[in-house]
Amino acid sequence: MRDKFKITIKASTPISCEFRNKELVEYFRKYFNEKKIQPWKHQAEAFQKIIDGKTVFLVAGTGSGKTLAVALPIFFLIKKNKIKKVMFVYPTRALIEDQMKVLEKLCEVFGFGNEVMGEIKGGMNRGELLENLSKRIILATPDEIYWFFRKNVKYSSFLIFGLSLVDTFVFDEIHLFRGLSLQALLLFMRRIQVLDERIGKKWAFHHLSATPQRRLMNEAQSHVIKGEGKGGEITLVAMKKKGYVTDDVTDILEKLGRSINSKSKILVVLNSASNAHRLFYNLGVGFPPKDLLKMVKTNESKERLKNLIRIRVRSIPKDLREKYCDIIFDFLNPSLQEIDYTGDVKFKAEKATWMVSRHLWFCYRLYRKFCETKIWEGMYRNFGKPIKDVMEWYRGLEAKGDQIKDAVSKLTDDIGKELSSEDCSLKEFSLCLQMLCPRISRSVIHHVESSIRVKAEDVPHLTVISYVESNKVKERMIPLSFIERLESISEEDREKLRERTWEHGNVDYAIRRFKLVDEKKVPLIRYSGSMNQKARKGLVRIFDEIGGILLSTSAVEVGVDFDCNILITEECDCSSFIQRLGRVARRSEKGKCFLLLSPDSYDQMRSEFRKKNVEREEFNEHVRKVLPFKHFMSEWSEFVDLIHYNINEQIGVIGRYLNGKMFPTQTEEFSTVIRKLRSNNINLRSYGLRQTLPGVGLKGGVSKDLFYILKYLDSNDLFFSASPFKIASSDKSFDSIIFEKSKYEEIIPDIDRILKMSKILLVIDGGIRLIIKPSIASEYDALYEFKDSPDLVKELELMPDLSENEIGWLMRKRCSKTDGILLLFGDLFFRRVRKSGEIREEVVDRYRIPIHIPDQMYILMFKGYVEKVKKELSKRGMLDLEEIHLIFNKYGIIIEKFFGASYIIYNMLMEVFK
Numbered sequence: 001m002r003d004k005f006k007i008t009i010k011a012s013t014p015i016s017c018e019f020r021n022k023e024l025v026e027y028f029r030k031y032f033n034e035k036k037i038q039p040w041k042h043q044a045e046a047f048q049k050i051i052d053g054k055t056v057f058l059v060a061g062t063g064s065g066k067t068l069a070v071a072l073p074i075f076f077l078i079k080k081n082k083i084k085k086v087m088f089v090y091p092t093r094a095l096i097e098d099q100m101k102v103l104e105k106l107c108e109v110f111g112f113g114n115e116v117m118g119e120i121k122g123g124m125n126r127g128e129l130l131e132n133l134s135k136r137i138i139l140a141t142p143d144e145i146y147w148f149f150r151k152n153v154k155y156s157s158f159l160i161f162g163l164s165l166v167d168t169f170v171f172d173e174i175h176l177f178r179g180l181s182l183q184a185l186l187l188f189m190r191r192i193q194v195l196d197e198r199i200g201k202k203w204a205f206h207h208l209s210a211t212p213q214r215r216l217m218n219e220a221q222s223h224v225i226k227g228e229g230k231g232g233e234i235t236l237v238a239m240k241k242k243g244y245v246t247d248d249v250t251d252i253l254e255k256l257g258r259s260i261n262s263k264s265k266i267l268v269v270l271n272s273a274s275n276a277h278r279l280f281y282n283l284g285v286g287f288p289p290k291d292l293l294k295m296v297k298t299n300e301s302k303e304r305l306k307n308l309i310r311i312r313v314r315s316i317p318k319d320l321r322e323k324y325c326d327i328i329f330d331f332l333n334p335s336l337q338e339i340d341y342t343g344d345v346k347f348k349a350e351k352a353t354w355m356v357s358r359h360l361w362f363c364y365r366l367y368r369k370f371c372e373t374k375i376w377e378g379m380y381r382n383f384g385k386p387i388k389d390v391m392e393w394y395r396g397l398e399a400k401g402d403q404i405k406d407a408v409s410k411l412t413d414d415i416g417k418e419l420s421s422e423d424c425s426l427k428e429f430s431l432c433l434q435m436l437c438p439r440i441s442r443s444v445i446h447h448v449e450s451s452i453r454v455k456a457e458d459v460p461h462l463t464v465i466s467y468v469e470s471n472k473v474k475e476r477m478i479p480l481s482f483i484e485r486l487e488s489i490s491e492e493d494r495e496k497l498r499e500r501t502w503e504h505g506n507v508d509y510a511i512r513r514f515k516l517v518d519e520k521k522v523p524l525i526r527y528s529g530s531m532n533q534k535a536r537k538g539l540v541r542i543f544d545e546i547g548g549i550l551l552s553t554s555a556v557e558v559g560v561d562f563d564c565n566i567l568i569t570e571e572c573d574c575s576s577f578i579q580r581l582g583r584v585a586r587r588s589e590k591g592k593c594f595l596l597l598s599p600d601s602y603d604q605m606r607s608e609f610r611k612k613n614v615e616r617e618e619f620n621e622h623v624r625k626v627l628p629f630k631h632f633m634s635e636w637s638e639f640v641d642l643i644h645y646n647i648n649e650q651i652g653v654i655g656r657y658l659n660g661k662m663f664p665t666q667t668e669e670f671s672t673v674i675r676k677l678r679s680n681n682i683n684l685r686s687y688g689l690r691q692t693l694p695g696v697g698l699k700g701g702v703s704k705d706l707f708y709i710l711k712y713l714d715s716n717d718l719f720f721s722a723s724p725f726k727i728a729s730s731d732k733s734f735d736s737i738i739f740e741k742s743k744y745e746e747i748i749p750d751i752d753r754i755l756k757m758s759k760i761l762l763v764i765d766g767g768i769r770l771i772i773k774p775s776i777a778s779e780y781d782a783l784y785e786f787k788d789s790p791d792l793v794k795e796l797e798l799m800p801d802l803s804e805n806e807i808g809w810l811m812r813k814r815c816s817k818t819d820g821i822l823l824l825f826g827d828l829f830f831r832r833v834r835k836s837g838e839i840r841e842e843v844v845d846r847y848r849i850p851i852h853i854p855d856q857m858y859i860l861m862f863k864g865y866v867e868k869v870k871k872e873l874s875k876r877g878m879l880d881l882e883e884i885h886l887i888f889n890k891y892g893i894i895i896e897k898f899f900g901a902s903y904i905i906y907n908m909l910m911e912v913f914k
């Protein structure tokens with residue numbers, strides 16, 4: 001008999017109230033297409049505060065209309081020309097895509113049209129950036145904004161100009177920023193405040209969150225508004241785990257068996273993507289995807305599923321293919337390489353120069369990868385001559401000093417100047433490039449030729465029919481959604497194409513996320529962060545419409561709007577659980593939640609909930625004591641300040657002004673550190689405000705933690721990745737490896753190589769002090785071995801290039817009680833340990849290039865200090881911090897997932913052991 005008990009969470013209905021601004025209420029009613037609807041109390045309060053020019057911090061659960069509560073009055077003020085420009089800032093791209101629906105509908109309600117809304121994305125050229133910054137409504141993530149800050153002065157100047165024009169910022173789902181990422185976000189906000197103060201503007205920040213951090217609420221200095229969403233009564237069944245979570249979930253579903261039907265809406269949320277995938281294949285019955293399509297063809301969700309069905313051009317009847325070849329050509333939008341150009345194809349010159357810049361920087365990252373690992377043989381010969389020419393060009397620049405950035409910028413600028421008009425032909429572009437830089441012209445032209453897309457009118461010498469009939473194009477896929485959108489096609493022909501697609505079309509990869517549960521034909525839908533965004537798109541909507549079982553991970557916690565009758569989930573972070581529970585009974589009167597708990601948490605929850613009937617807010621307060629939040633850094637890191645100082649420095653004059661205002665007492669110290677880093681060609685990498693360790697990219701656009709996924713992948717499965725967010729890529733999908741047993745026991749640091757590839761030793765001596773020298777840790781290791789020797793001369797001979805001050809710091813360190821703990825900066829290399837534990841293989845890719853994390857800060861512990869450090873971290877509850885990754889074996893290493901984390905821990909250890 002399983003241990004369990006029930007708690008009833010009472011239904012919550014927010015209070016509606018009459019809002020005195022009749023004009024704004026009319027827009028509110030128009031949004032919902034209801035004549036008598038009134039805003040909820042928290043929405044009305046937010047409306048009034050924003051119209052009065054005040055800033056708000058709206059705290060409300062899922063389904064409470066937070067975005068609408070803030071966006072509606074802002075759009076109203078834009079309509080009245082009282083606000084010129086607003087920027088909505090979201091933690092992730094997925095959230096932008098979800099909230100886009102609300103904002104697009106508001107644009108329609110206010111008669112703006114979608115042309116007033118722009119989006120900032122990483123990888124934009126200068127023209128695209130300026131175009132989107134000119135919009136009145138802008139969407140972005142902080143990470144994408146920082147992408148432009150780090151790029152170069154021209155891009156960052158445009159961005160600074162665009163940010164200075166924004167009157168109002170809205171930060172949604174802000175609780176996702178915690179610990180050091182919250183510190184970085186606060187510095188980002190401070191940067192905007194300083195810019196506005198500089199030009200005498202009054203800025204406004206609005207914050208939205210379901211579970212806000214107290215620290216952020218104190219910093220925001222806004223009017224806090226608390227609200228609640230509409231929800232039905234929930235019966236929570238707390239259950240003690242019996243074994244594996246997948247077995248427990250299967251057991252619960254079997255007991256619910258009789259009540260499960262095609263109209264059921266059951267959400268299963270697991271913490272592990274691997275467990276979710278395994279459960280999907282254990283529960284689901286395999287069937288051809290077409291069977292699913294036939295099942296839902298007459299269902300209202302067909303309009304959603306049509307986006308997942310594609311037909312090859314060659315499968316379209318020839319008479320229709322010829323009749324509508326103009327339309328098909330426009331959709332296929334061929335590249336220069338595909339159309340066999342004769343030199344007169346026209347394209348935008350600015351686009352070509354942008355392609356040149358991106359291609360050269362890709363080659364440069366590849367070149368740096370080779371230089372850093374010092375492995376050219378074997379890998380170098382695997383690339384064709386064009387890319388070798390570019391890399392040789394970089395070698396020549398390196399010999400003259402650090403001229404890479406200036407050379408690329410000058411070359412792309414010169415190309416733009418030499419071209420005679422905004423539109424140019426590939427022939428004109430080729431001649432221009434051969435004149436400016438003949439050595440690399442072949443590589444760049446090849447890249448531009450295969451990257452730039454062209455329209456039908458740009459190819460006067462080529463007939464559309466001949467293109468559509470070519471064998472290469474016949475293999476292209478056209479989605480059914482494209483056929484449905486066409487306006488110039490007759491209804492009779494549309495039906496022919498539609499039937500042809502349903503009958504002969506290929507099902508997109510996303511449709512394979514569906515199976516059926518047993519003989520009941522209940523849909524089983526898989527949804528997780530291990531899918532790419534295209535695959536995830538629409539899956540939740542289909543579940544919301546046709547029901548079934550949605551099997552998910554934490555990816556379903558934010559940015560998706562749907563309702564379920566039953567939730568089955570396991571113990572997790574409190575904030576995550578509250579988000580998951582918010583999916584239950586959002587639009588129905590009653591719902592049920594099964595919560596699987598560890599024995600300790602089960603006993604604690606039973607003692608915490610004396611009452612069996614509680615209000616939603618009361619339940620949230622009690623459950624916070626049972627399911628604690630994840631652990632994040634609580635201290636302010638001086639190193640995060642240094643990173644932001646460095647970002648400002650790259651902006652030029654404006655950046656120096658920002659630094660003077662943001663870091664008035666640290667400017668001299670930070671300036672000295674940055675100058676020293678630059679003189680030694682060392683770059684402090686920072687990915688963004690929610691930085692994590694670079695992962696391993698898998699097929700389908702998914703990225704996984706390297707310490708997990710490298711246990712399953714062999715060297716032949718890995719190859720080089722030019723992305724700074726990935727240390728390697730693989731052509732294997734996550735689905736293909738989840739049922740395999742891991743091939744390796746663990747991934748451990750390659751200490752010998754790490755010592756050799758160290759670049760900086762940081763010494764905390766009344767501030768940040770750097771000792772920069774190749775292989776500095778190896779030399780300290782040798783010094784450490786002599787720590788009991790009185791022969792100073794022998795020790796000093798190990799460090800001939802260091803100044804007296806630097807030698808003094810090292811000697812004091814050697815004589816201190818913390819001599820076996822180092823704060824270092826350099827490249828991290830790894831080895832795999834086989835199951836037997838005897839063989840430790842170097843982690844390399846298929847070309848024998850070592851897989852490594854470049855330019856990382858970390859703490860290294862020598863023998864004798866590992867257990868001491870582990871004990872101190874355990875005593876302070878720091879072993880499970882989200883910002884670090886710990887490896888304790890013969891040597892100990894603390895790798896930071898977010899810049900500044902190791903600096904805080906190192907300071908703490910120095911205080912403990914001094």
